[in-house]
Amino acid sequence: MKFCFIFSMTKSGGRPRSVPIRLRYFFLFATVFGGGLLLISFNSRIDFFLLNNGPSNAFWDANHYKIVNSEESFTINTEGCTIPGLRPFDESIRKFSDLPDSAEVCNNANQSLLQNNKTHIWVITENMQYYNVPDEDNITCCYRAFYRPAAIADINANDVDERIQYGRCIDFSDYIEIENEFVKVSCKYKYRIIYEQFFLTARKKSPVFFTEDSMETEQNISRYNVLIMGIDAVSRLNFYRTMPKTLNYLKKKGAIEFLGYNKVGDNTFPNLTPMLLGIKYTDLKNTCWPNSRASFDHCPFIWNWYKDVGYYTAFGEDNAGLGTFNYGKLGFTGTPTDYYIHTFMYESELHVGNQKDFNTYICIGDKYLYKVLLDYIEGLTVELKSDNFFGFFWEATMTHDYLHYPKIMDDDYEIFLENLDNNKYLDQTILILLSDHGIRWGDIRFTKQGRLEERLPLFHILLPPSFRETYSLAYNNMKTNRRRLTTPFDVHATLLDLINLNELDNERIKRRSNEYYASDRSISLFLPIPTNRTCKTAEIADHWCTCHKSHRVPTDSIEGQEAALHLEQHLNKLLHDYPQCAQLQVTEIIEMIQMDAGTPDQGEVGWEEFMVVVRTKPGGAVFEATLRHDYDEWVLAGTVSRLNLYGEQSRCVHHYQLKLYCYCQ
Template identity: 60%
Template structure:
């Protein structure tokens, strides 16, 4: 049976000794819980310090007896894991380095859905006497122009045009989607703030494909992603949000397995239904190409009469913009990159490794949450397909998501109170777990990195009207699933007739078990393996693991072949990249991956972790050996930051491996700058 994790208050079938052991662990961990953060008195962050860690951070988990496996089927068994396993609990600590945004407690400007006004009582904080008439503010709307000066420019997705300034001294009515306000005192700029609004727009159609939507036979689809959060790290860091989902009987995909290294190869299957390699053969032939011609799932919904929206809380780390060219056109009805990019450039602060986490006095993730809520209010009488992605708070740090828990819980509560969830299918997911740091050197950290968060919250009417599809989704919570399956489910939701009981029964009678993309409204076969699901061996979590002595011949041979593969990837770049050599073997694990096929007799697989020189890079890969040759299974992961070591390499993948010779010479110094997304 699958692992089941229950929060405090849920009856557990464990013995007294086991219960006391976990209570002791909880008491030990919570003994050091004074407040989550000792911070500047920021209003945005005070919500983190309202409760002791015993309730807001270190949640109490009772584990049921059947926790030996996360999932346990004929085709795949994933080891059971505890959110606070002994091997990782030392890494689960309050994020003491997280800082409040600038001027959190005394924003000079406030707004609602229709107006922006000056908070006169805060003027003194900006070296301005209260009520001084010399204070004026400039309101400027800005937008994404339809005309393009250079369609081949790397910054084609960053184009912007500002309107003329409108001055005001007390308040002003909002007439734009994106607004910049700057305030001056005696001809000196003292304040700048950006505002994002969600006005009702005309519903644009795709020509003859448009059909009038029947709101009685459709649901809003809201997909909310949080970058780099594993299933269990979500349990650890966001217990309030988790409790809301559990209370509403949301379905958790416990065997949701990633299919690629980072964000892009794990979201491409969700949004397109194909692998990145297939994307390059269809609509994205070159890295300098834009994604305008790619078959996004939201286009299906647009044809069905939906409004569409795509928003991320970081422009720099945008899914289609990091080391890529983004879009030349506007991909959805509501596309907020223009706003986020400008806000990042002009008011971004508290840069933490990769990106700014604040827009002025507000966290960027909170800007995104507030926007989604505003958009749902604006379009409450229409249908919306929205794909939103948070990255700024969760991308770089294992424990930072705890800072978002209250806001995500409140967001869901607000949607619930407004009854928006009664007509909405909400999907909360991630692309992978944390990909670097000390936790990645543990077995659980490696597995968590491959098992991201995935929750499905369905309205009561869905469970009543499509009970067979709903029951199959519940069954699949204990099966091996992938982003490809999520895409197939989204395709089914475009036309709900496809998931009526009689149609689901017909589909269940067909032969579909060999497919790598199976709708989650159909029962995933019990005998599904990583191979049939389209998961490379390197990412597969179904294996059993056996340690190999690091000084053994097998370990030395496997590590040597990993080094050869690394240098092979860097072939042709020898003038700028150093040839990598083996510095040390950190770990070699043999993977037992079921019974080999006849033509694979005798093969063995190894998970290899090595440290290289120069640069002290730490790399992990899966290698297969059949006594004739060594083959690489999937891609090679880097487990530590490369900083500026790869400044001379601009290929988004090779940056992970290249150690530039020109700047560092023979030095092994590392100056962390950013981690490849």
Template identity: 55%
Template sequence: MYLSNYATAPHLDTLYETFVQDSYTIRTEGCSIPALHPLDAGIKEFVKYPESVKSCLNSKSPFLENNTTHIWIKKENVMHYNVSDDSFLCCYRSFYRPSSVKDIHSAKIDDRVEYRKCKHFKAIIEANDEFVHVVCYTRARILYQQYYLFVVNKELSWDSAVNARKNKTSYNVIILGIDAVSRLNFYRTMPKTLNFLTRKGAIELKGYNKVGDNTFPNLIPMLLGIRESELKKTCVPNPKYTFFDNCPFIWDWYKEAGYYTALGEDSASLGTFNYLRGGFARNPTDYYLRTFIREAEKNVGNNKDFNSLLCMNNKYFYRVLLDYIENLLIKMRSSRLFGFFWEVTMSHDYLNYPMLMDFFYEQFFKNLDHQKVLEDTIIFLVSDHGIRWGNIRATKQGRLEERLPFVHILVPDSFKKKYNEAYSNLKLNRQRLTTPFNLYTTLNDLIDLSNIENSNIKSRSQKSYWRERAISLFLPLPGNRTCSIADIDDHWCTCHRERKISTESVEALLAANYILKEINNLVHNYKLCSVLNITEIVDATELEAGTEEDSEVSWREYMVVLRTSPGGAVFESTVRDYGTRWSLIGTISRLNLYGYQSHCIDNYNLKLYCYCL
């Protein structure tokens, strides 16, 4: 199955003319983002169905089956394990994350786990626990083992329970993330899901611009309303112990308002708050999946594809997460839930792998629709950035796509009617420059819906807030909003006009050498890292920053791509020339994978730049 099965799906065919006719993705007084087409001639060659991916179903037929309440022996598959019905036994063991903390400074504090005693069964057993491990064995060998995730009832604190009774008319609020998918790659690779969202009237933010390089600096503004660089003075004062328990996450405010809260990712090893970081010393939310995912990943995880273990025995990890979200929302009909969920295993490393998930995401949304869950749930389907490496990233469109992730916001019909002023503004903001900061303020508005009643929206719209970076999407974003106002570094800004310059020009050489000096300075204190040299200036562009009205500037900006040795790393950065000095604008991006090259250091920021001796 190739591209024709996906990129020429009926829904994309109907969109083809729209993309051709558009001269701009968005065009406002403050920001014009050039038009991009998902099947541009320079992009199409990179888009193919990933046939070589090994299916989780290639493993032996499962010995066990389960639903939302029980686990049982799948009798028709027993024959595949060369065992008779009466010669084996199964051990059901629940496990959990203990509440006590022995060493608050332990780097493994978020990894702690305890298992309860076995409950043996030979046919079927009721599951009354959240996390379960089952091993079936004979005297001589283990036949099969698997991990199971169930939704169990939990109690709210007294204060939260009181507030929950006041919030009966509110909505579930769910953030559903898919890592590293640009707005246009979502069109190319997940047309079935896109088609469902479009039919349901989801709002797409066409001008959603990332504010940092990778996942973490784009999720911190969404979940905390601050930059990654502001964490140190806010809630993570000591970078040696990067635990996030003191950080005021958006889910804390929802919990205070009477919501149940959930945090789940489909990978523990690549977890947003755990990859080369400390995670959480205490459970950050009522439902916290890391303990389950880590144990399953460690013991039955398989089918590793570059950075990720894709499968939990015979089931994709992303499907484990989707099934759990669906069960959680159905189970909690009489309560309200705020959930932050993030998929990374399939989409993080490869441009086309989201094609494999499209059918199941579509089914997920259809199931929620059939169960009428969407009638009282607001869903933010989002990404953090586009693909950050590979052949597509070397193209101009690939560079822009990397800075323009997708966001689709699905709200119930009752919301559209009751909060019609807020909804009208949300539709208006489809064509505005937006960022994760805007999502944070929008999520805040949904905690107390009186914030977005028509009278309050009209009153708030009269206030002078246009220079703020974090304006709610339920208010009309001003048309003169620029990257500077939105707090987007020029390096990530997609609004700028560009002019190619020679890679052999004085400006390109000076800019490239300044970038190289900054890279070597970053790893200067790490003696196991090589000093890098420039082997090639791959590309050089002058950026015309600001609006057409900004006629006088005292500096010039250049975006340069260079290749270094040893190691062949490819870096991209934007620098500003003030005439007498240079400065970096934003961070230095790496456009190819570092793999094992930086094995000698564990600083997650500096791994991009270190080539170990």
């Protein structure tokens, strides 16, 4: 064993060019250990790091003074799927990770006239000066609760999920107790409204009860809460780049990260449908959602299964306009879960929504919407701590359109997890943090790594220590599966397992491991995912599959010209019934890639597959598609992705898919 001492000292803010991190009196002790490098740092605490590949393959985490291992040569490397190794700060995408943050600050963020906690709202008298109110004068504030009324027969179908009803006004001038879940407060001075804000507070509702069947099935079984928190459009590695504090906290607690989690559709809706219902979004038509003008009330969502066995249920998103089941759709006529905050988000965005960045409002009044959602979730965990709880929550306001905005949320997500931990809530909760896909547009999407990242969203599961001990075989299987090909269908199967924990005892897991097939589309993550699983058996369309090997083809090749022409024809066919949309013409073939799809199955005719990226006019849209070439026929494999934002170009159509393609004339 060899020893060496390394000493480094820089003042706060100093940055040696060779070390991309701010250090304050940083001491490092290093030793060669087992062929790797063991680093021990003394910086207010002792940290140990073992770098199997030596320091050249490591990168610095500037927020926690840690060295994080780079991924190995392969992200996953199994018989059925090989995904190349990806590094968060690879040279090809480093320039995108260094861009500055540019998110706007909420209106009057430091000049709020009202403050609140979980029980009260009060006037901040020292801030009255910002609203031209003399210290000796009083203001009058009106507290009004609002809620989602019961559906009535003659309600406008287009507004079925946006119905609002207000209660009476209760005046106060200093403070008031919060007695309702959704509250609007308007403050007046000399008969003029000078301030308005909305407040969302978790309140304990009437208890839910077990059904007779569930009582027989689940008696004497200790249940765990299930808390699913989604962050829109964040790839696994962009989570590393933008939310390192949250990542490190999860790793410290022993969360399992799934490196081969592959999306199965383009945007949020086709990726959450398999997770929440266990079916493809295209199957909804024959199941429960005949068309986009129907509601989702009759769909078999996973939270209904939990409610049937006595759980409180919640579904909440931090925006209304981009709601998963509202964007270009009707949403819900009834209330889908015990706690449903779409009503609050819609009304607050309508009145005090501000800092709209492309598709979403970032703030309501002086509060970030993502922070409103986090506070509400934390409040629910406190209110329902003695009850079983299933919650599905989705953040999109900060992450939907920008690669770097997740940085702004990192501190708050870390604090949120710390609070859950300090309240012992994580001891009784299965916590799932995931995304639907990576960023779908922008310059990074024109790189090979950006294309792969877009298809490989973040996915972490944190299991309580008692679960790991009681269901040790299921836990060990899940750890093995972190380097297997997985999908949202598997998440659904996993959530079903958590309803009946009898399915997870060691003996049952052993038997079940011999009862399923590698060709199954949905496999619980508590069972061993087969090493020979492919995109085909997992029902991942070729366009989204990250297991392919590929090579570039000249853009001026015959294949390139034919593929571009077929794509152009396909797009115009989609737009045929919408005369308000211009016919598109390919003006440039940006990239042409031929994929190695493997050896054809027995009896299958050989074919070639290409991914093509084109630019069209009018509008300069950039599209990416995978096309299969069989003799003289070209067939589209999957849907067509758009790599740049459409903004107002598609304002004349309201179909959630055609907005990607339409250029309004």
